Amino acid sequence: MSEAREVNGAQKKAPMREVLAEAAFQLFLERGFERTTVDDIVARAGVGRRSFFRYFPSKEDAVFPDHESCLADMTAFLEAASDESDAVDVVCDAACLVLRVYSTNPEFSVQRYKLTREVPGLRTYELSVVRRYERMLAGYLRQRWVEATDGSLRAEVVAASVVAAHNNGLRSWLRSGGEGDAEDAVDRALRLVRRTWGEGGDGAAAPEPQQEDVVVMVATKGAPMWRVIQRVESALRDG
Amino acid sequence: MSEAREVNGAQKKAPMREVLAEAAFQLFLERGFERTTVDDIVARAGVGRRSFFRYFPSKEDAVFPDHESCLADMTAFLEAASDESDAVDVVCDAACLVLRVYSTNPEFSVQRYKLTREVPGLRTYELSVVRRYERMLAGYLRQRWVEATDGSLRAEVVAASVVAAHNNGLRSWLRSGGEGDAEDAVDRALRLVRRTWGEGGDGAAAPEPQQEDVVVMVATKGAPMWRVIQRVESALRDG
DNA sequence: CAACGTATGGCACTCAGTTCCCTCTGTAAA
DNA sequence: TTTACAGAGGGAACTGAGTGCCATACGTTG
Numbered sequence: 001m002s003e004a005r006e007v008n009g010a011q012k013k014a015p016m017r018e019v020l021a022e023a024a025f026q027l028f029l030e031r032g033f034e035r036t037t038v039d040d041i042v043a044r045a046g047v048g049r050r051s052f053f054r055y056f057p058s059k060e061d062a063v064f065p066d067h068e069s070c071l072a073d074m075t076a077f078l079e080a081a082s083d084e085s086d087a088v089d090v091v092c093d094a095a096c097l098v099l100r101v102y103s104t105n106p107e108f109s110v111q112r113y114k115l116t117r118e119v120p121g122l123r124t125y126e127l128s129v130v131r132r133y134e135r136m137l138a139g140y141l142r143q144r145w146v147e148a149t150d151g152s153l154r155a156e157v158v159a160a161s162v163v164a165a166h167n168n169g170l171r172s173w174l175r176s177g178g179e180g181d182a183e184d185a186v187d188r189a190l191r192l193v194r195r196t197w198g199e200g201g202d203g204a205a206a207p208e209p210q211q212e213d214v215v216v217m218v219a220t221k222g223a224p225m226w227r228v229i230q231r232v233e234s235a236l237r238d239g
Numbered sequence: 240m241s242e243a244r245e246v247n248g249a250q251k252k253a254p255m256r257e258v259l260a261e262a263a264f265q266l267f268l269e270r271g272f273e274r275t276t277v278d279d280i281v282a283r284a285g286v287g288r289r290s291f292f293r294y295f296p297s298k299e300d301a302v303f304p305d306h307e308s309c310l311a312d313m314t315a316f317l318e319a320a321s322d323e324s325d326a327v328d329v330v331c332d333a334a335c336l337v338l339r340v341y342s343t344n345p346e347f348s349v350q351r352y353k354l355t356r357e358v359p360g361l362r363t364y365e366l367s368v369v370r371r372y373e374r375m376l377a378g379y380l381r382q383r384w385v386e387a388t389d390g391s392l393r394a395e396v397v398a399a400s401v402v403a404a405h406n407n408g409l410r411s412w413l414r415s416g417g418e419g420d421a422e423d424a425v426d427r428a429l430r431l432v433r434r435t436w437g438e439g440g441d442g443a444a445a446p447e448p449q450q451e452d453v454v455v456m457v458a459t460k461g462a463p464m465w466r467v468i469q470r471v472e473s474a475l476r477d478g
Numbered sequence: 479c480a481a482c483g484t485a486t487g488g489c490a491c492t493c494a495g496t497t498c499c500c501t502c503t504g505t506a507a508a
Numbered sequence: 509t510t511t512a513c514a515g516a517g518g519g520a521a522c523t524g525a526g527t528g529c530c531a532t533a534c535g536t537t538g
Contacts, residue, residue: 048487164399
């Protein structure tokens, strides 16, 4: 709203980056993203056009001003994670960390969500951002599972699952207009992933590499059922 | 290479779309994507600048000239899919359908892969394409699972898993330079997803359709016996 | 005061993508 | 044959994002 903030009675200049992001977001809400030019933004912010591109590499970046720092936070979180804990839990927690950035400013997040939903350019941009999170999670899992068979494959699939579940929970919260508890929604969604892929899952989910625990049975059609069952039983018993 | 093809002794004009796509791809390989302007492309193709944008909405589209039709194929496939078959199997098969487009032109696919890997703009574009496949798969699963609890969540997570596994297999094949069997690589990757999310969720997999009288059954240790038997029975019955 | 690094403004340029309008060509009706 | 029409392609001019280059202003340190 105002370009300067009152702090202890002294005028303190708001950082240009925030001034620009705020001016841009206002205009995007008023006229739409595509109907707003960079010249419009810098005019409202009262700065030169060149300054915009000094702080944001593209017009789209002004819509997600905090994603770089969020990515950095996630990097730090994963680097600090203990190798003792379940790897799936770690990446789920890392995803929740992103969520917190959203849930801190519900109104802003909801408005941005609406904007992003209806502007193809912003959807694409968001995709590329989300992809970076996913790659980071996959990288962490891959490193944790270097020894496991198909570790790389599992890492990518689990990372994709975590991101999908996180986004599902997040979007359901955003669609509700930011009412209710975002962490709850995402936690509930991630529970499915934790249960399915987590190392400490209940009996349904196999721990570690499946190769060892998989039994392949070949039978011919027409074979007597009792013989089939007999073989299945013995296979499952002592593998 | 040539703008006209000899057919039955008569000159037949190659369709402009292909002429443009080929000219564009050649130039992208020679000078790189960003160092090639649309003017360069139309100059080589010997057509007017305006024509390029008649056939491709953006420069990026010229790199993926067949994705729209591939998407249409997938739509048709999903619409024609039987409600009897395992929903997860259906979407896995739909993913393999995309793979076929790649494996039909290995050299082209490998060159494009290298190009896409090193041009950020193309990576982002590809992401938006892949996202459309994912949404389509998720839509199919959601519709199949309307009754299930958390059906929507499961649909999105499974779709993301399928896409991640597919891409893992595809990329490993592309990195190998197009040697070996792409279908094999992707099948192996998708096996993890089928096993984990298939409706015989505790491990039973559908029989191989190819062989007439041999049934292969995969089960995990610890799976409840009744489910295994149920699965065997149905496999032997209508396999 | 001078010298220097940093933050910002201004200008001109490239290039993607769009708008509007033109020509050419083949076809069907009069 | 002439006319009318439709559809494919060509082309000029425009908008707007993003970049490169240089000038200017300000604060710091010598």
